[in-house]
Amino acid sequence: MPISFDQASGLFKLDTKNSTYMIEIYREGYLLHPYYGGYIPDENVKDLCYRGTFASFSPQNPRILDEPFSPDLAPMEYSCNGTGDYRLSALQVRGSGGDASTDIRYVSHKIYRGKPALTGLPATYAGEEEAQTLELLTRDAVTGVYVTLLYTVFEELGAMTRSVVVENRSQEPVDLERVYSCCVDFPGMDYKMTHLYGQWFKERTVATRRLEHGIQSIASKRGASSHNHNPFLCLSSLNSTEESGEAFGFNFVYSGNFDLSVEVDQRGTTRLIGGINATDFGWRLEPGESFTAPEMVMVYSSQGLGGMSRTFHKLYSSHLIRGKWKDVKRPVLINSWEAAFFDFDDDKLVEFAEEAAKLGIEMLVMDDGWFGKRNLDNCSLGDWYVNEGKLKGGLSSLIERVNRAGLKFGIWYEPEMISPDSDLYRAHPDWCLQVRGREKSIARTQYVLDMSRQDVRDNIFRQMSEVLSKNHVEYLKWDFNRNLTEVGSLLLPPERQKEVFHRFILGTYDLMDRFTRAFPEILFENCSGGGGRFDPGMLYYSPQIWCSDNTDAIERLTIQFGTSLCYPVSTFGAHVAHRPRTPLSTRGNVALCGTFGYELDPRKLTEKEKELVKKQIADFNRYNDVIQRGDLYRLITPTENPFHCAWEFVSSDRREALLTVVTMRQRETPFLILRLRGLDPEKYYRDAETGEIYSGALLMNAGINLTPRPDGAYEEAALDGGSLVKYFTVQQ
Ligand code: GLA
Numbered sequence: 007m008p009i010s011f012d013q014a015s016g017l018f019k020l021d022t023k024n025s026t027y028m029i030e031i032y033r034e035g036y037l038l039h040p041y042y043g044g045y046i047p048d049e050n051v052k053d054l055c056y057r058g059t060f061a062s063f064s065p066q067n068p069r070i071l072d073e074p075f076s077p078d079l080a081p082m083e084y085s086c087n088g089t090g091d092y093r094l095s096a097l098q099v100r101g102s103g104g105d106a107s108t109d110i111r112y113v114s115h116k117i118y119r120g121k122p123a124l125t126g127l128p129a130t131y132a133g134e135e136e137a138q139t140l141e142l143l144t145r146d147a148v149t150g151v152y153v154t155l156l157y158t159v160f161e162e163l164g165a166m167t168r169s170v171v172v173e174n175r176s177q178e179p180v181d182l183e184r185v186y187s188c189c190v191d192f193p194g195m196d197y198k199m200t201h202l203y204g205q206w207f208k209e210r211t212v213a214t215r216r217l218e219h220g221i222q223s224i225a226s227k228r229g230a231s232s233h234n235h236n237p238f239l240c241l242s243s244l245n246s247t248e249e250s251g252e253a254f255g256f257n258f259v260y261s262g263n264f265d266l267s268v269e270v271d272q273r274g275t276t277r278l279i280g281g282i283n284a285t286d287f288g289w290r291l292e293p294g295e296s297f298t299a300p301e302m303v304m305v306y307s308s309q310g311l312g313g314m315s316r317t318f319h320k321l322y323s324s325h326l327i328r329g330k331w332k333d334v335k336r337p338v339l340i341n342s343w344e345a346a347f348f349d350f351d352d353d354k355l356v357e358f359a360e361e362a363a364k365l366g367i368e369m370l371v372m373d374d375g376w377f378g379k380r381n382l383d384n385c386s387l388g389d390w391y392v393n394e395g396k397l398k399g400g401l402s403s404l405i406e407r408v409n410r411a412g413l414k415f416g417i418w419y420e421p422e423m424i425s426p427d428s429d430l431y432r433a434h435p436d437w438c439l440q441v442r443g444r445e446k447s448i449a450r451t452q453y454v455l456d457m458s459r460q461d462v463r464d465n466i467f468r469q470m471s472e473v474l475s476k477n478h479v480e481y482l483k484w485d486f487n488r489n490l491t492e493v494g495s496l497l498l499p500p501e502r503q504k505e506v507f508h509r510f511i512l513g514t515y516d517l518m519d520r521f522t523r524a525f526p527e528i529l530f531e532n533c534s535g536g537g538g539r540f541d542p543g544m545l546y547y548s549p550q551i552w553c554s555d556n557t558d559a560i561e562r563l564t565i566q567f568g569t570s571l572c573y574p575v576s577t578f579g580a581h582v583a584h585r586p587r588t589p590l591s592t593r594g595n596v597a598l599c600g601t602f603g604y605e606l607d608p609r610k611l612t613e614k615e616k617e618l619v620k621k622q623i624a625d626f627n628r629y630n631d632v633i634q635r636g637d638l639y640r641l642i643t644p645t646e647n648p649f650h651c652a653w654e655f656v657s658s659d660r661r662e663a664l665l666t667v668v669t670m671r672q673r674e675t676p677f678l679i680l681r682l683r684g685l686d687p688e689k690y691y692r693d694a695e696t697g698e699i700y701s702g703a704l705l706m707n708a709g710i711n712l713t714p715r716p717d718g719a720y721e722e723a724a725l726d727g728g729s730l731v732k733y734f735t736v737q738q
Contacts, residue, residue: 007138008020008021008022008138008159008161009021009117009138009139009140009157009159011115011117012049015030015049015052016030016031016032017029017030017031017040017049017051017052018030018031018115018140018142019049020140020157020159020166021045021159021161022045022159022160022161022162022163022164022165022166022306023045023161023162023163023164024044024045024164024306024307024308025042025043025044025045025164025166025306026041026042026043026044026045026046027041027042027157027159027166028040028041028042028051029083029142030051030052030055031112032055032075032080033069033070033073033075034067034069034070034111035111035112035113035144036067036075036077036080036082036111036112037082037083037084037110037111037112037142037144037155038055038080038081038082038083039055039081039082039083039190039191040052040054040055040081041054042190042192042254042306043252043306044252044306044308054081054193055080055081056074057079057080057081057193057273057275058074058079058273059074060074060076060079061078061079061272061273062272064076064078064079064090065077065078065090066090067090076090077089077090077091078090078091078092078093079273081191081193081275082189082191083155083189084096084097084110084144084153084155084170084189085097085189085277085279086098086108086109086110086146087106087107087108087183087184088105088106088107088108089107089108089109093269093271093277094189094221094267094269094277094279095108095184095186095279096170096184096185096186096188096189096279096281097110097153097170097172097184097185097186098182098183098184098284099146099149099151099172099180099181099182099183100180100181100182100183101146101148101149101150101151101176101178101180102149102176102178102179102180103148103149106183107148108146108149108151109146109147109148110144110145110146110153111144111145111146111147112142112143112144113143113144113145113152114143115140115141115142115143116140116141116143117138117139117140117141118138118139118141119134119135119137119138119139120132120133120134120136120137120138120139121136121137121139121158121167122139122156124169124298124300124301125298126298126512126515126516127259127260127298127300127301127512127515127543128259128260128300128301128326128515128542128543128544128545128546128547129167129169129259129300129301129546130158130160130167130259130301130303130321130322130325130326131325131326131328132158132160132325136160136162136325137158137159137160137161138158138159138161139156139157139158139159140156140157140158140159141154141155141156142154142155142156142157149176149180150174150175150176150177150178150180151172151173151174151175151176151180151291152172152173152175153170153171153172153173154170154171154172154173155168155170156168156169156170156171160321160325163317163320163321163325164305164306164307164317165303165304165305165306165317165318165321166303166304166305166306167259167301167302167303167304168187168188168301168302168304169187169298169299169300169301169302170185170186170187170298170299171296171297171298171299172185172291172296172297172299173291173295173296173297174291174292174293174294174295174296175293175294176293177293178293179290179291179292179293180290180291181288181289181290181291182288182289182290182291182297183284183287183288184281184284184287185281185282185289185297185299186265186279186280186281186282186284186299187258187280187281187282187299187300187301187302188256188278188279188280188281188302188304189277189278189279190254190277190278190304191275191276191277192241192254192275192276192277192278193275193276194274194275194276195217195219195270195274195275195276196217196243196244197216197217197241197242197243197244197276198214198215198216198217198241198242198243198244198246199214199215199216199217199222199239199240199241199268200212200213200214200239200240200241200242200311200571201213201224201235201236201238201239201240201266202235202236202238202568202569202571203224203234203235203236204233204234204235204236204565204568205233205234206233206535206536206538206555207536207554207555207556207561208233208554208556208561208564208565209233209236209536209537209538209540209553209554209565209568209569210236210537210540210565210568210569210571211564211565211568211645212564212567212568212571212643212645216244217241217268217270217276218270219270219271219274220269220270221267221268221269222267222268222269223265223266223267223268224236224239224265224266225263225264225265225266225267225283225285226262226263226264226283227263227283227285227286227507228263228489228490229262229263229454229489229490229493229507229510229511230261230262230486230489230490230534230538230539231258231260231261231262231264231538231539231540231541231543231544232489232538232539233534233535233536233537233538236540236541236568237257237258237260237264237266237280237541237542238255238256238257238258238266238571238572239255239256239266239268239278239280240253240254240255240256240311240314240571241253241254241268241276241278242254242310242311246310246311247310247311248310248311248312248640248643249309249310249312249313249639249683250309250310251308251310252306252307252308253305253306253307253310253311253313253314254304254305254306254307254314255303255304255305255306255307255314255315255317255318255571255572256278256280256302256303256304257302257303257305257318257542257572258280258281258300258301258302258303258541258542259300259301259302259303259326259541259542259543259546260282260300260301260511260541260543261511261514261515261539261541261543261544262282262507262508262510262511263282263283263285263286263287263507263508264280264281264282264283265279265280265281265282265283265284265285266278266279266280267279267280280302281299281300281302282299282300282508286493286504286507287504287507287508288504288505289504289505289508290501290502290505300543303318303321303542305317305318305321305572311571311640312638312639312640312683314571314572315570315571315572315638315640316637316638318571318572318573318574319570319573319574319575319637319638322542322545322572322573322574322577323574323576323635326542326545326546327545327546327549327576327577328522328546328549329522329526329549330526330527330529331529331549332549333634333635335627335630335631335634336529336549336550336576336601336602337368337369337414337480337481337529338366338367338368338369338602338603338604338623338626338627339367339368339369339370339371339416339481339581339603339604340358340359340362340367340369340370340371340603340604340605340606340608341371341373341483341581341603341604341605342355342358342370342371342372342373343373343374343418343605344557344581344583344584344605344606345358345584345605345606345607345608346358346607347374347375348374348375348380348381348382348383349375349381350372350375350396351396351397351398352396352397352398352399352403352404352407355370355372355404355408356404356407356408356411357609358370358607358608358609359407359408359411359412359413360411361608361609361611362411362413362604362608363411363412363413364616365608365616365619365620365623366619366620366623366624366627367413367603367604367608367623368413368414369413369414369415369416369480369481370408370413370414370415370416371415371416371417371418371481371483372404372415372416372417372418373418373483374418374420374485375393375396376392376393376396376397376401376417376418377389377390377391377392377393378390378391378393378428378429379393379395380393383450383451383452383487384425384427384451385425385427385428385451386425386427386428387420387423387424387425387428387452388423388424388425388428388429388430388431388455388466389428389429389430390419390466390469390470390472390473391469391473392473401473401477402476402477402478405477405478405479406478409478414480414481415477415478415479415480415481416479416480416481416482416483416529417473417479417481417482417483418482418483418485419470419482419483419484419485420484420485420486420487421455421466421470421484421517422454422455422457422466422486422514423452423453423454423455423486423487423488424437424438424452424453424454424455425451425452425453426448426451426452426453427451430465431453434462434465436496437455437456437459437461437462437465438453438454438455438456439453439454439455439456439490439491439492439493439494439495439506439510440453440456440492440494440496441492441493441494441503442494442496444492445492446491446492447491447492449487449488449489449491450487450488452487452488454488454490454491454510456495456496456497456506456510456513457509457510457511457513457514457517458495458497458498458505458506458509458510458512458513459495459497459513462513463513463516463517463520466517467517467520467521470521471521471524471525474521474524474525474528475525479528480527480528480529481528481529481530481531482521482525482528482529482530482531483531483532483533483552484518484530484531484532484533484548485533485534485535486533486534486535486538486539487534487535488535489538490507490510493506493507493510494506495509511543515543515547518530518547518548519547521547522547529549529550530547530548530549530550531548531550531551531552531579531601532544532545532547532548532550532551532552533551533552533579535555536552536553536554536555536556537551537552537553537554537565537569539551540553540569540573542572542573545573545577549576549577550576550577550578550579550601551573551577551578551579552579553565553566553569553578553579553580553600557581557582557583557585557593557605558583558585558587558588559585559588559592559593559595559596559597559668559727560587560588560668560670560727562580562596563596563644563651563668563670564644564645566578566580566596566599566600567640567643567644567645567651567653570599570638570640570653574638575599575600575633575634575638575655576601576633576634576635577601578599578600578601579600579601579603580596580597580598580599580600580601580602580603581597581602581603581604581605582594582597582603582604582605582606582619582622583604583605583606584605584606584607584610587727588727589722589727589728589729590615590618590619591618591622591722591728591729592668592727592728592729594618594619594622594625595666595668595729595730595731596666596668596729597622598622598625598626598629598633598666598731599633599653599666602623602626604619625731629655629664629733631657631662632655632656632657632662632663632664633655633664635657635658636655636656636657636658636662636663636664637655637656637657637658637684638653638654638655639653639654639655639656639682639683639684640653641653641654641665641680641681641682641683642667642680644670648670648671649669649670649671649672649673650667650668650669650670650678651667651668651670652665652666652667652668652680653665653666654666654682654683654684656683656684656685660684660685660686660689660702660736661689661735661736662733662734662735662736663682663684663685663691663733663734664731664732664733664734665680665682665710665731665732665733665734666729666730666731666732667680667712667723667729667730668727668728668729669723669724669725669726669727669728669729670726670727671726672724672725672726673724676713676714676724677713678711678712678713678724679708679709679710679711679712679713680709680710680712681705681706681707681708681709681710682702682705682706682709682710682734683706685702685705685706685734686702686736687701687702687703687706687707688701688702688703689701689702689736689737690702690736690737691705691734691735691736691737692734692735692736692737693710693732693733693734694732694733694734694735695732695733699737700734705734710732712724712730
C-alpha cells in the first residue's frame with residue numbers, strides 16, 4: 007500500500023515507486039515531518055526530527071520540557087503563525103479574539119483509495135486504482151477551526167499532491183489570512199533553486215541559484231499566474247544535473263496570485279511553502295463554512311531535472327488534462343493574427359482557408375477583431391456579436407465557406423475583459439472590477455470584468471453560447487490580455503473585499519467549467535498575451551496554451567525549454583510564423599516541439615515554401631505520437647550553450663526516437679557529435695534519412711556525428727539558424 011500508518015510509532019509513510027514522504031504524530035498532537043526523499047523501506051526515522059540543541063530564544067511547549075522540542079526548530083508538517091515557529095507560516099487564522107496566533111494539532115485521519123475532487127478548483131484526478139489519499143484532520147483549539155491536510159500519492163508516477171481544507175466549526179466568524187497548500191521542511195540548505203522568470207514575449211526562462219540564508223521567493227500579485235514568474239519551483243541537490251541527482255519539483259495548480267517561498271533559517275535548515283499569495287488575500291469564514299486551498303503537485307526525481315520533468319509530463323497528460331482532445335492528435339491550424347491582425351473580412355479568411363487546405367492545414371482560427379465594431383484593440387470587448395460589416399453574411403456563412411474549403415473553424419474570445427467603449431460597459435459600468443472613489447487603471451484600453459459576480463458570468467456565458475451553439479465552431483482561443491488593478495467588487499461588503507482576487511479566479515474557473523461542460527467537443531486553447539497564464543490550473547480546462555506571442559524560432563527555444571520543465575509539449579501552442587530571420591525549415595522544426603500550426607498569410611508563400619510546408623505538416627502527422635506521448639530529453643540547453651539547442655523524444659516502448667538540433671549561432675569549427683538518451687542499448691536503430699543502423703548503446707555512449715560533410719550533408723544545419731530533425735526506429 008502506498009500509504010501506511012503505524013499506530014505504535016505514530017508514523018505515516020507515503021511511498022511512491024521512487025520516493026518516501028513521512029509524517030509523525032508527535033507529543034501533544036504536533037505533526038512533524040521527518041523525511042522526504044528517495045524511497046526508504048524503514049520506519050525508524052524519528053531521529054531525523056532532532057535538529058540539535060536549542061538555538062536563540064526558541065520557544066517551548068510547557069508540557070514538553072523533557073525533550074529538546076521547539077516548533078521553531080523541529081521539521082513541522084504544516085507551520086502555523088505566532089505559536090513558537092518563527093519561520094514562514096503556512097496557516098494564519100485571525101479568530102474572534104482578534105489575534106492571529108494559530109496552532110493545529112492532530113485529531114484523526116482517514117486513508118482511502120482514489121482522490122477527492124476539490125470544490126470549485128482544478129486539480130489532478132485519479133481512479134480508485136491509480137492513487138491513494140490520506141486525510142489528516144487537525145484542530146486549533148482556540149479558534150475552533152478544523153484543518154484537513156490532504157495528501158494523494160500517485161505511486162506509479164513518483165508524484166504526490168497536497169491541499170488543505172479549513173472549516174469553521176466555532177460559533178463566531180474567523181478570518182483566514184494565510185492558507186498555503188504545502189509546507190515542506192528539508193534538513194539542510196545545500197540545494198539549488200530553479201524557477202522560471204520572464205515577461206511578455208520572453209516567458210519562462212530558466213534561472214538557477216544556490217539557496218542562501220533568508221527568504222527567497224517567486225510570486226505573483228497580478229491576479230494571474232503571470233508572464234513574470236511561473237508557479238513552479240524546484241529544489242535540487244548541489245550536484246544535480248539535467249539527468250542526475252535529486253530534484254524536488256513543486257507546481258501550483260492555480261491561475262491567480264501565488265507565492266512559492268523558501269526560507270533558510272538560523273540553523274541552516276530549509277522550509278518551502280507554496281500557495282495563494284498571502285499579500286492581498288483574506289477570507290471571512292462564517293460558522294459552518296469551509297475554505298479549500300488549491301492543489302500543490304510535488305514530484306521527486308533521482309534523475310535530475312530531466313527525470314522530474316518527465317514525471318510532471320506523464321502526470322499532467324494522464325491525470326490533469328481532460329476531455330475529448332486529451333489523447334488525440336490536435337488539428338494543424340492556421341491562425342489569422344500575425345497574418346492579418348484586425349485587417350480581415352470574410353473573403354480574406356476564405357482565401358486563407360482555401361490556400362491552407364492545399365497545404366494540408368486542418369483548421370482556420372479567426373483571431374481578434376470579428377465582433378462588435380472592433381478594428382483596433384481599443385473597443386468592443388464584452389460585445390460578443392458578429393461584426394457583419396466585416397463578416398458579410400454573418401458567421402455561419404463564413405464557417406460554411408471555410409468548412410467547404412475543407413477546414414475546421416476556430417474562434418477567439420477574451421471573456422473576462424470589457425472595453426470602456428462597448429455596449430456592455432455603457433449598460434453595466436458596475437460590472438467591472440473597481441474600488442469606490444478610485445480611478446480605474448487602464449491597460450490595452452480595457453478593464454476587467456468582476457468575475458466574482460454570478461450576473462456577470464451569466465451574461466458572458468449567454469452571449470458566447472449564443473454564438474457557439476448556433477455555429478459550427480470547433481476550437482476556441484480564450485485570451486486574457488491584462489492583469490488586475492483596483493481589485494474590488496461592488497457587490498461585496500468591506501470585510502470581504504480582500505476575497506476578490508481569489509473570487510475572481512473561482513469565477514473564471516466556474517465559467518470555464520460551464521463552457522467545457524456545455525461544449526465538450528470544442529478544443530480550447532488558453533492564452534494570455536502569449537503565455538501569461540501558462541499554469542496547470544488552465545490546463546485542466548484547456549489541453550493547450552499559446553506559449554508566447556514571440557514566434558521567432560530562436561527566441562522560442564528558451565521559452566519552450568523553460569516551459570518543458572513541468573508542462574508536456576503536447577500543451578505548447580507553437581506556430582510557424584513569418585519571421586524570416588530564421589529559415590522556414592527551422593521555424594517548422596521548432597514548432598514541431600508543440601501543437602504545431604501556422605500564423606502567416608498562406609497566399610504569400612512561394613511555391614518552394616509551399617512544398618516545404620506540405621512536408622512539415624506530413625512530418626508532424628507522422629511524428630505526432632512520439633511528440634505527444636513520448637519522453638522528452640533535453641540534450642543541449644539553449645541558455646547553457648551559445649551554439650546549439652537539442653532535444654529528443656523517445657516513445658515509451660523505446661522503439662522510436664525523434665531528435666532535433668538547432669544551430670542558434672554558427673560555430674567557428676562546426677563540429678558536433680551528439681549523444682542521445684533514453685534508448686534501449688541492446689536494440690538497433692535505423693536512421694530514417696540515411697538508412698544507417700546504429701545500436702542504442704552506440705547512439706547513447708559514442709553519439710551520432712552531425713559535423714558537416716564534404717557531400718553537403720548537415721551543412722545547412724550548421725549555419726546560423728539552421729536545424730535538422732532525425733527519426734530513428736528500431737530495426738525489425
Ligand atoms: C494576445 C494573443 C495574440 C492575439 C492577440 C489578439 O496578445 O497572445 O495571440 O490573440 O491577443 O488581440
